[in-house]
Amino acid sequence: MAGLSSRSAVAIHALTMLAHRGEGSLTSAEIADSLESNPVLVRRILGSLRNAGLVSSTEGRGGGWSLARASRDITLRDAYVAVEEGRILSRHAHPPSDACEVGRNIGALLEVEFRDAERAMEERLDRTTIARLLQRVLAAERELASADR
């Protein structure tokens, strides 16, 4: 079935919330509330984002998380590569038999194909910024508000 973890979704969700917050900061508990999830989980994922230079954290009372750079300079790909190990299409579990013409060559060939395909996906993710996503969230909110009238 499915495959990859939901870490990318969590990361993008959190980044969008932080962009919404602007200059201020959010705690892992606040973000976990919106995710209906757990503060520790959020801290784990935001920790990866911090390692990638996307967010920063401050410890102690009144601490929390905030964006380390402008939301228009953070793409979905940035979030993705920060929290996920790039290999989506996994290769052979074991190296195939060296006694088979196909077996001894397919590995290297598949590697190229799969890498290119994964890169195509990442390039698509790279075309949407967190700022743009937040923009659309707010547009959807306005839509809702006017529909409720």
Next chain:
Amino acid sequence: MAGLSSRSAVAIHALTMLAHRGEGSLTSAEIADSLESNPVLVRRILGSLRNAGLVSSTEGRGGGWSLARASRDITLRDAYVAVEEGRILSRHAHPPSDACEVGRNIGALLEVEFRDAERAMEERLDRTTIARLLQRVLAAERELASADR
């Protein structure tokens, strides 16, 4: 870590072997030998390929597997969609909180982004056929042979 199963790799490997065989057929045991794996595993995956119309099987003594259409009409994407459930980038584990502006809108927006990204990957896979892959396997073999001289 990784994510997806190695079913695509196995499927493509098997299809390439069948293309190499041409008109004849291969048994699941022969394919499993090249994969250093198990006949049952191979039958499971080839079963999916048969459901997708890519290969056909004949039961009983002398039976086995063969391509159901020309290898130039089978792409890596065909193999991929036959054995894998399309969702690579998984969505939120739980639907996010409805009480949060971001939470109640991000799901639908991410769905679009992720779908597009997955489609970009599939389109890249669609550009390589099994025939082309086999061609490259054989080219690599010739390379090896001439290097050994």
Next chain:
DNA sequence: ATAACTGCAACCAACATAGTTACAGCTTGG
């Protein structure tokens, strides 16, 4: 000091995967 945070290690249950065993059913060759 104490409250409110992050950071981190150590768990747990649930699930998916690769691999295996066992066996029923089909088909061909002798």
Next chain:
DNA sequence: CCAAGCTGTAACTATGTTGGTTGCAGTTAT
């Protein structure tokens, strides 16, 4: 006709990953 050699499938195991949780040490503002 019967045995050999296949597919088809169910059942089971070991392993790894994931989302989730608890507990606690360290840090900082009030």
